[in-house]
Amino acid sequence: MIDLSFAEENYLKAIYHLSSAGQNQVNTNAIAERLETKPASVSDMIRKLSEKGVISYVKYQGVNITEDGKKKALWVIRKHRLWEVFLVEKLNFHWDEVHDIAEQLEHIRSSLLISRLDEFLGYPKFDPHGDPIPDAEGIISSKPRMILSGLNVKSKVKLVSLKDTGNAFLNYLDRIGMKIGSRIRILDIIEFDGSVEIEIDNRKRLTISKRVADNLLVVAD
Amino acid sequence: MIDLSFAEENYLKAIYHLSSAGQNQVNTNAIAERLETKPASVSDMIRKLSEKGVISYVKYQGVNITEDGKKKALWVIRKHRLWEVFLVEKLNFHWDEVHDIAEQLEHIRSSLLISRLDEFLGYPKFDPHGDPIPDAEGIISSKPRMILSGLNVKSKVKLVSLKDTGNAFLNYLDRIGMKIGSRIRILDIIEFDGSVEIEIDNRKRLTISKRVADNLLVVAD
DNA sequence: GGCGATTTTTAGATTCGCCTAAATTGTCTT
DNA sequence: AAGACAATTTAGGCGAATCTAAAAATCGCC
Ligand SMILES: [Mn+2]
Ligand SMILES: [Mn+2]
Ligand SMILES: [Mn+2]
Ligand SMILES: [Mn+2]
Structure with missing residues (x-):
């Protein structure tokens, strides 16, 4: 149950987004492109992530995210989007300025911090770009877009x-x-x-x- | 002018604290103890930090922080203490709960973020433990304690x-x-x-x- | 001033995350 | 069904940050 590293979290998030925005099967090259890295690096990381049980894959056949992986990805996404709300609502950032900072803040490890932040922000349901914020259990409840x-x-x-x-x-x-x-x-x-x-x-x-x-x-x- | 890594920032901060809380000359063992690491690792890092010009040292003679190093250390300390104020004042943390989270937040890279946070918090002069917060230029103006x-x-x-x-x-x-x-x-x-x-x-x-x-x-x- | 104890550095290894180059596997076209 | 071509993996290597074990330098005490 050891935490994922920053790099592992970023890969998992990319895989989650790719698999929910398209077919289930996620390709090595697509991951590489999204993360601006090389396919060889992705192959390496894929092996490690599947050993940790957050994805499943068959060589040359692409990747599927597991339930556990989905939960972990949604936790990172929840943190990212709550921080984006904080930056826009409390620190007066414009919505086009917040992503890079949130990319860093999303890796801060403290669930108490996030529940307090959520409360402080008034339990927002969407981030400044209109994307839904998963709840503490990783559930996204929002109308179909x-x-x-x-x-x-x-x-x-x-x-x-x-x-x-x-x-x-x-x-x-x-x-x-x-x-x-x-x-x-x-x-x-x-x-x-x-x-x-x-x-x-x-x-x-x-x-x-x-x-x-x-x-x-x-x-x- | 490339950024220091997280590890480098932590070493530099430790060296800054040790050198301002005692004699100028900072010992390898003292750094190792403070960072809960081994002296051998410290020797390695010392070499790298001195190549980057943030400390100066002579083998076997201990370390001195340079002006540039002091400036960089104070920037990390400023971030740490501002985040501590945020956690206590805005998220209702108790002062004994904030340090570990601030240890993570202090490495977030964005000077705009910090100036906005400073403003949001009302330009606090002290953190929740009473330690002075350096200004954006790294200057600590506070009465002698x-x-x-x-x-x-x-x-x-x-x-x-x-x-x-x-x-x-x-x-x-x-x-x-x-x-x-x-x-x-x-x-x-x-x-x-x-x-x-x-x-x-x-x-x-x-x-x-x-x-x-x-x-x-x-x-x- | 010398010698043992302590401190510090070096040597050599490991893990992580990344790379390039080369080999392998899969797919598509004819 | 066989290449050609694309996608993927493997091989080998590198820098960062760490470790243990061993060597070297300095310190402190008689
Ligand atoms: Mn974003
Ligand atoms: Mn967003
Ligand atoms: Mn602190
Ligand atoms: Mn403090």
């Missing part, structure tokens, strides 16, 4: 998360006055290029490109 | 820090209602065993042993 570009005209939704969280995209959203929590109504969908005419918060009307709509995650409102 | 047992009858002082921060001592102080910031007036000093009759916060009178008085650091009030 949809991609804006997949919806029909007249849908009324609320922005909860972003697929792209790069600065260019975040700056664009700032500029058009869209933020996590904004209400969006779909007025029309242009057949030609898939761009979407929307109304934000019952005030502002504008057209966004399909590319933008592809990166907005929303829930029914 | 004295040991209570070294003072004369009728002195009026304020408790700012503890030499012993073990649980037994902290519990005792709680029990007699003494805390950082308490005003202490010395009513009498018993010649026989050096115990001290005091008045706390103009209310409570009691006698403390010399052993206790030895561990109370105070400033003139």
Whole structure:
């Protein structure tokens, strides 16, 4: 029951994200790319993680995360997202500045610290990017999220998360006055290029490109 | 100008504390004992730190911290103490619970984070144990501290820090209602065993042993 | 001033996390 | 079914941080 190292936690988190964002089977190369490391290093680490029982794998066949692995990954994700809330809500960081710091803070070991932080923040359910915060048992309870570009005209939704969280995209959203929590109504969908005419918060009307709509995650409102 | 590793930061901090709490010359064995490691490991690390210019040393002659090393050590100490304030003031930790968590948090790399935290905490000058918090330039501005047992009858002082921060001592102080910031007036000093009759916060009178008085650091009030 | 005890350094090994280069396995195409 | 090509693993090596055991230097005492 020894703690995972920082590196092991990062690998496990990457594997968790890859396996919940796609098929179950996670490839060596995908992990390497996500962690900006080399496939050979991933092979090494995969062996160690499977010896520790947090993933299972068959050589050349890719990786599956185990229940125990999922629990451990969700614990790191919980810490990451709570710290992001802290940075934005309490220390006035902008949502595009917090990720790198949270990448460090997520490895701090103290469950008491995290439960106190959770309490201090008022038990938030979502991080500043709209991603749900797992509870202490690793359970994520939140409405199913949809991609804006997949919806029909007249849908009324609320922005909860972003697929792209790069600065260019975040700056664009700032500029058009869209933020996590904004209400969006779909007025029309242009057949030609898939761009979407929307109304934000019952005030502002504008057209966004399909590319933008592809990166907005929303829930029914 | 590459960052020091966690291990290097811990060594440097230990060397800083040892050199400011005693003679300038810091011994290999003293460092090993403080960090609960072996002298052989210390010798190795000393070589690396001196190559990086944060300490200077001559083989077999002990170590001196350089100006650059002092600056870097004080930066880690600043972070440690600010996080301790955060844990006690905002997350309701008790002062005897915060050290181990701060040992982890002190290595988080972000000067913006620390300046925001400092602001959020209201620019505290002392940590929960009464130790002064260096400013962003590494300057410690605080009154000279004295040991209570070294003072004369009728002195009026304020408790700012503890030499012993073990649980037994902290519990005792709680029990007699003494805390950082308490005003202490010395009513009498018993010649026989050096115990001290005091008045706390103009209310409570009691006698403390010399052993206790030895561990109370105070400033003139 | 010399010698035993203590302190410090060196030598050699281990674990972790990473790398490059080479070998191996799997997949796809014809 | 056989290459060609891609994905993955293995082999071998490196730097960081640690350890034990042994050698070397310094200190302290007579
Ligand atoms: Mn993040
Ligand atoms: Mn986030
Ligand atoms: Mn501390
Ligand atoms: Mn402290």
